[in-house]
Amino acid sequence: MEYAIEVQGLTKHYPGFTLDQVSFSVPAGSIVGFIGENGAGKSTTIKAVLDLIRTDGGEVRLMGRKNGAAFPEIKEQIGVVFDESYFPDNLRITDVDKIMKSIFRNWDSAVFFSYCRRFELPDKKIIKNFSRGMKMKLSIAAALSHQTKLLILDEATSGLDPVVRNEILDIFREFIQDEDHTVFLSSHITSDIERIADYILLIHKGRVLLFEEKDTLLDEYGIVRCTPEQAKTLDESQIAGIRRNQFETEVLVKDAEEIKRRGDLVVDRAALEDILLFTVKNEMEEGWRQ
C-alpha cells in the first residue's frame, strides 16, 4: 500500500505539553479524519508534518519522501487549509489567482475560477469584506487548483454553519474520486469526520489513542447500557471506556457483536463522538488513577 503521509515516533516538547511518539500512516487515496479535543496535539502534528516547526524526534515522510515538506516539488502537490484564511485582507480573488499562478508551476486558473463561481465568491470585493465561510471557501479553492494530490486541512470547517460545511464536505468527496487523491482532515466536529472519513486517527494529550478504519470502528464498537453490576461482568479487555450516571452505566465495548451474543445486554450503535468521549474520558481516569 502506498502512503501519502507516514509519521514515525514524532515527538515535540513544549512547556506543559508533549507530542509523544506519534506514529501513523495515511494511505494514498483515502480520507483520514484526525480527531481529538482542543489542545490534544492535532495542529502540532500537522505543523510538524508540514515542517512548520522543528521536532525533537521522529520522522515524517510526505508522498514517499523523507521530510517532504522541505522540498518545493513535494509542496507543489499539497494543498493546505488552516482554520482561517491567511490571504491578506486587501486582495481580490483575481489577485489571488495572479499570485498563485506565479508560485505553483501547475496552477490552473480555470479550475480556480470554476471553484470561485461554484462557491459564489464575489470577484469585485476585497477579502476583508468576505464572510468567514467565503474566506474558507477561497482557501479551499486555492488549495485545490494546482493539481493537488494531498489535501491537508487543520480545523478548516470549524466555526462554519452546517450548510457551508456540507458544501465543503461534498467538495472533498469529489476530490477523493481520483484514486491518487488523499485528504487528511483534522477537526473536533466528529459528525463531519464520521460522514466522510475512511480512517479515524484519535489523539489525546499528544498521544495517538487509536488509528482504525472508520467502518470497522463503527461496526465493532458499541455502547452497552446496563447496571453497575452488569458492567462488572464484562471482560476488562472489552472495555474501551465507561460512563456512569445515577440511572445507568454506559460502557463502550470494543466487540459489540460478542456482547450481543451473550443475549442479556442491550448494545447500541456507537457514534464517533461517543468513541471520542468515552476513550478520552477513560484515558483521563486512568491518568488520575496513576
Added chain:
Amino acid sequence: MKGLLIKDLCNLRQIGKQTVIVAAVLVAWSIFMNTPQVFSMVIVIYCMMLMFTAMSYDEMANFDKYAMTLPVTARDLVRTKYVLLLILFGAGLLAGFLEEGISFLAGAREDISLVEAGAALLVTAFLYLMAFEVLLPVMFRLGMEKARLFLVLIFVVIFGILSGGVMLMKNLGIQLTAQLVMALIGAWAALAVAGFFLSYRISVGIVRKKEW
C-alpha cells in the same frame, strides 16, 4: 518569489490614493515654503516606510505561515522583502531626483548646485536604507509592533554616529573638500550595500529558525 512580490504590490496598491495625496501635500508644502528639498527628503522615507505597511498586512493575515506551506522557501520569503525594499528605495529616490531636477529647471534652487542637492539626497537616502537594513531582521524576529519601536532608536544611533564623525573631522582639522565629500558618499554607499547583504543573510537565518 515573483508571486510573493506580486502579493506585496497588490497590497500596496490599496494605499495608492493615499500616496498620491501625501505626495501632493509635500509638493504644495515645498512650493509655498520655498523648500524643494523637503519633498525629496521626505518622499524617500515615505516610500521606504511602506515596508511597514506591506509586512503589517502579512502579519495581520498570518500569511508567512501559509506561505511556508506553498512551494516557497524561507529564503524566498526574505528575498522578496529585500527586493521590495530596493523597489521602494528606488521609487523614492527617483521621485526625489525628479523633484530636485524640476525645481532646478524652474529656477527654485539658487542656493546650491544640482550635484550638491543630488549628493545630499543620496546621503540621506542611504541613511534611510541603512536604518531599514538594521530594522528588517528585527521585523522578522520580533514582528511589526516591536520593530516600530526600534525605528526611532536606529535613526538616533545612525545620526549619532554621523554627527560624531563630523565632529571628529572638525576636531582633527580635516577640511571638507569636494573630493573628500565624494569619497565619503562613495564609502557611505559601499557601507549601505555591504550592510544590505549582511542584513539579508541575518534575516534568512532568523526566518529559517522560526517556528510557525
